[in-house]
Structure formats: structure tokens, C-alpha cells
Amino acid sequence: MSVEPNAEPAGANLGAPAQTPASPDKGMFGIHGTGDVSGFGGLVRRRPVDADSPRPFGGYFDEVHDALEEAYPAFADAVEKVIVDRGELTLHIAPERIAEVCQIMRDDESLRFELCSSVSGVDYLGSDNRRLHVAYHLTSLTYRRRVRLEVAVAPGTPVPSVTAVYPTADWQERETYDMFGIVFEGHPNLTRILMPDDWEGHPQRKDYPLGGVPVEYKGAVIPPPDQRRVYQ
């Protein structure tokens, strides 16, 4: 993830192409041209799962999926994708529907996701226009299940706040706003939480540089972490 040393802070470079080259499917270290003497050259890597997972999903995932479909009339509109990967179920939800879906997920008797464990953002810079994702990790204490809801928005597009359903999302949405600049509509107090109030930019965006100073020790200089050589 090399970032231009003089890149402008957050928000300046919206929708820029990915700065990381697409990872090759073979090899351990992404070596091109020269012979790979590491012995890792023959490894074949998996590509990210981005298509709908086929039914049956396995485990409790089918039950959760079907219960939501039954309880939520707008299911077909709201659920964009269903992905099962590494034993985890991810429902990709249309951003404008997320609060409604959370309400059903919490209240429906066969779902009962009482606890919103975590809300976090991910910036998939260079993927498509809707590069900012929010992942909600819901936990059902009744059924001892977990599910991830994920929404994707373009920078500037608001996401309905789920604080009315899960008050615990209050600070977590504030953090996601602080770090990614995702605006949660209907949040009671959407202000910065970790960064100072007058901070400019949203530090966890991928086009926001890490910053840093070179370190000198006995004459040798080590560049700051974001300018060091990376192997892709």
C-alpha cells in the first residue's frame, strides 16, 4: 500500500484508482521476471469471494437467511448479496435499508440478534464507486449466532443510523464517521470521537497518508513506514 509521500489529506483523492497492483494468483511474494528461488512460486492463491454463495449455506446460515426473508417483506430489495466465507455469513444490505433490517434482526423471534457487537468501516479504494463499507457484527445471545451485515456507499452518501435499534452503535458510528467520513443519518450526535474536533480529513481512508519521519541511527536512515519498500 504505497501512498504518495506528498498526497493530500483525506477526501482529496476521491475515487482514485487503486494504488496497489492487483495481486497475482500465483506465488508467495508476487515476484515478476526473475526466478523465484524461495520455493514459494508454485502456490496458488484464492481470489476474494464476491459472488453470491450457493445454497445451502450450511450451519445456521440458511435458517437466518430464510427467517429474515420471511419476516421482512422488502427482502429482495434490501439484500444485495449473500456471502458465506470462512464460516461467517455476510449479508450485503442496500444502505438505505440497514436500519430497517437491523430492527427485524433484533426483534424477530427466530432471529433475535440482541447485541450489536461491532460497527466498523473499511475503505475499498479503487474497487468501485461505492468504496466505503460499513460492517455490522450482530450477535444473538438467544441462539448463540453471529452474522455480519455490510453496506457499501460512495463518499458523501449517508447511511441511516442504527442507534435507534442498537444504542451501542452510538460511539461506534461516531468512530466510523471520524475515521472514514461516513455520515450516519439520524445519529443523535455525530461528532468526532477519537480525533480532535478540528481535525481535517478522515485518517483511516486509504488515500490518507500515514505520515511519519525518517529515523536515523548511527548514520543509517530508515524511511517512515508508509514510504518503505512494500512487496506486492
Added chain:
Amino acid sequence: MTTSGYATERETTEGRVFTVTGGDWDTVTGSIDPLSNEKIVVNMGPQHPSTHGVLRLVLELEGETVTEARPVIGYLHTGIEKNLEYRNWTQGTTFVTRADYLAPLFNEAAYVFAVEKLLGIEEQITDRARTIRLLFMELNRISSHLVWIATTGMELGAISMMLYGFREREYILDIFEETTGLRMNHAYFRPGGVAQDVPASAIKKIRDFLVYMPKKLKEYEAMLSGQIIWQERTQGVGVLDVTGCLSLGVTGPVLRASGLAWDLRKTMPYSDYENYEFDVPTAQTADVWGRYLVRMAEIRESLKLVEQALDKLTPGPVMIADKKIAWPAQLAIGVDGMGNSLEHVAKIMGQSMESLIHHFKLVTEGFRVPPGQVYVGIESPRGELGVHAVSDGGTHPYRVHMRDPSFVNLQAIPAMAEGALLADVIAGGASLDPVMGGCDR
């Protein structure tokens, strides 16, 4: 107002501002006109000794009653999550361990579980590595709870408890130092196993500790449980019931003290916890007193777990056999601290070119992790510690988010403090056991 050095006052556009650094509260309240200034806004922290780190509380008071409490955080934000994106997956452990500094091994555990899940190598972790991880997590849980009882005791007036708690914690830190080389910030759990084996001397110390600690626990309880001041300061204070806990996302001892036996070690077992005998202590009072009882009982359960783990500890490798993942170093404690063992250096430098290449590749570049995302939640001393890790297939994490229980639990401060007395804000806040390093990351 008297000219005492404790409280200075100045006029601002917002009204009169006092800076209080100690001394007598009467000197402040006495100089306020009770008719025109019914409400006082007190800014407690971020350097207040009773706020468990750099937490700032903005409190609106009517007399001694808190009408509004607003926690302000972020003073210890160090950008751990952002920094991780510029280091390789193994280096990540040295960063996450610094988040919640009272439970460093839990940060490492949640992170390495996430990395191992992304790699799909959970089944390949050796038995010894699993057992060591569990053993050390439980020791860490005890040391974290000891700091809780120590600091909470101090904040509620039991200064000697502070000395005792830190004294026993030091015992555990010695065990950690003996094994990992460091008292805290260990970077001991690595993707694929642990950095190095536990020396026999540390095992002996742990055995001694198992004999030593129960006696000390009895002493704590003899000192606190029957103490009328301790009871008055904790019973019926900072009440938060199950509904309140769940809607605010509060987990851990606070949730269990309100009666719900939700412990991820039991309810969503990981790391072999399902093969161990232990109970999940609960209380019904939902107050600070209940949280005290739960934490004391949890120390006892952790001692049981430590003992079982010691019995299960069979000789064997502590790092995964897969050389594409396993950190190639063989660490040893030398005269200048922990580093690569001289034999290993001699081997890779003198005998095996392939070992040298391999070492160089893994250390400078790191291993690649298949693309995807995972969420792993474990039961830290403070509640659910979650790691949401995303990989783009590279040698660096694409994104790591730590769902830290201190961060989420602190949201409960207004619910517990508003309507209560100022002194109960301290007790209630302390009972959440917030660690600002974890909260602000």
C-alpha cells in the same frame, strides 16, 4: 474566596471558571452564589487520578447530584489500526498488544485468531501452543482483575488494597517476563503459535502462584467484603440491568453481574475452552458490589483453568509446522535481552543458504494472507474483545478493527451516573474497568 493555593478562579465569557487541583471543595462551593448558579459544570479529567487513565468526564451538577454526564475520549488515540496497515501480519502483534495495556495477551490472542482464521490454519496450531495461549490468557485475566481491584479499592478509599493488588500482579508479571522477556506488551502470541516455549522455571513459578494466590484472595475478601464503607460505596451504586447492558453493548463482568451468564469462553468457545472445567460466576445485584463479587470469583475460576492447563501441557512444538507461516526465528534470552539464538544465527549464516533466504523473505516481506474478512470475538477481562480483520491478499493487513470492550462499555457511564452522587460516578466508572489504551487505540 480564600487565597488558598488549591483553587484559582478567573472570569471568562462563559462565566466564572475554577481550576481545582485538590484541597477543600467548600472553598469552591462557598464562593458561588447559590441563587444565580444552581448548576455547576465540572470538567473531571483528562488527568484526574480517579478516571482510570486519560478519560475526561464533563459533569453537570446540582449540588452533589449529577444531572448530566458526558464522557470525552480520544486522548490516548495512537492510530494502532492505521499503523497495522503498513506492517506485515506478524508485526501486527507488536502493535495490538499495546492497545489494552492491562490485557496485552488478549489483544494478541484476538488478533492472531483472526489472522489464523483468514489463513485457515486454526486446526494446525499445535496442542502445546493452544495450551500455552490459554494458560497465559488466564494468568493475564487474573493480573488484569488484580489491577481492577487495586485501583478501585484506591479510588473508594481502600489504599492498602492498591498495594496488595499490585503486589500480586507483580508475581504474574514476573512469570510473563520470564517467558516472553517483557512485563507487558509481549508480542508473544504470533500467527501460527507463540514466540517461544515456556521455560521450566516459569512453570515452577506458576505452580507456586497457584498455591500463593488463593490465600491472598481470602485476605482481600477479609479486608473488603465485610467492610461497611466498601459495602456502602458499592451496593446499589452504578446499577445497570441486563436490558441496559445489552442495548449499550456492555459485556463481560458488568453483564454477568446483572445476572446473565454470557461468557464467550462458554457460549461461543474458542481455543479449547470447551475442554476445560470452569464456571461462569454471576451476580444478581447489577451494581458495583455485584461486579466486585463476579471479578473475585472469576480470579478463582481462572486459577482453576491455569491449573488444568498446566496439567494438559505436554511437550511438543509451539509453532505451526508449516514453514511458510512459522516465524523462522529461534528466540533465546541472551545477556542483552531476548533475541535470535546464536545457534540459529550460526546455522542460517553458516550452513544453510536456503534457511537464510527463507528467513529473509519471511521477515522482510511476510507471508501472504488470502483475501477476505473475518470477525473473531474473545472474552477479555472487560468483555467481548473483537477483531475484524480484512485481507486483500497481500503481506499487510488491509484493515484491522478492534472492537474494544473499554470503548463500548464507557458508553454506559451516563446511564449509571446521571441522577447519582458525584462520588458514585467514580465507583460506577471504575466498575466498568475501562482501560483508555484499549478504548482509544
